[in-house]
Amino acid sequence: MKYFLFNTLGDTGNDDYCFTSKFPRGGVDAYDLVAGFRLSDEYPDGIEDVYWSLGDNFFGLELASYIGNPNSILAFNKSSAKLISSVVQSEIETIPFTLFNAKGKLYSNDYVFINPVGSVDCINWKETVCDRRDNGDISNFERLVLDKKKIDTLPDLFRIKFLTREYIFSETLVDTLLKAEHTNLIFSEIEFA
Template sequence: MSFRKLNTKGDINNLDLCYLDDFVEGIKIQSWRVGTGVRVGELYPEDAKILMRPENPGVQLSSLLGNSERMLIASRDFKEAIEKLCANLDIEYLPFTLYDHHKRPYSRDYCIINPIGTFDCLDLKASNIVWDTEKPDNILRIEEPVLDREKTRAAPQLFRLHQSPHTYVVGLELAKEMQQRKLTNVFWTRLRFSDEL
């Protein structure tokens, strides 16, 4: 049993890669939903589109499209890996057309993957957490999440951390599936358990 924190930015040093700074045209105000695991539902447009920006000139496509919106933007192969190992999970798959810098359709092979809800599995004492000094129960950020082994026994292969919903975690089986499919621009950090410290 092991888990990895998925990096949604991808390889930010490879300027040839497509990197996105925007959410779907027309509903940008709703981007918080896919950042926190809340269903977009009927708000999502049928002709959803995301545009590349001039400040990010890269156009090379990869299995995971890096982005600044903390979204999980996945290719068809990436999506199929998740569907294979997470069939019983509540996940919203939001397809869109990617437009290039000249506002021309560039790809229709991607979707935003929105796992609904969160999973509580952190060891709050062992994790490196920055707490709000004015509201002591409020977490400002988690520098290093550390897992509670007992809490993770029922963890799915893909989930969001309860205390940090924009953090995506993948299980070992899903990680192996991604490697077997040779998915590109996928980076992760192995999460430690508190009994390993």
């Protein structure tokens, strides 16, 4: 099976799609959405209402299946999220949020953040070209290669250990989303060695 790196910016060639560089407000911290933590553990008393706003520096207003952003947050409409949940067997959480337009008015209640819980240790360090922080996390990479010995055990959607801001989708999940004509989804095949 093939695996694909998901581009959280979305289709940057289509200016009609909603895009935001803002961080969510309310019941969840943006860092928690990209770190791979189980949010039910982080917020044991429940997550309060969450809000996200479109920025006034981006003019697209079309509500695609995914809202592009530079903050590595997975924000899908409920239809896409339901499809993802039906395919993915590993643990994911969905956190509903209210989307506001740039003027602060309600724009949609049809979106959720998807949080794949945990991360998978699957990087082929001999083939990957990257810079690492003192704690071992990857700060940036020129070439990302996964370990082919682990391909049979990989889930349909996961984060990479040491690089939790990146998301890997299986061929099965990509095909399912694209066949259902979900929009603003950009994938690039990832290497194995």
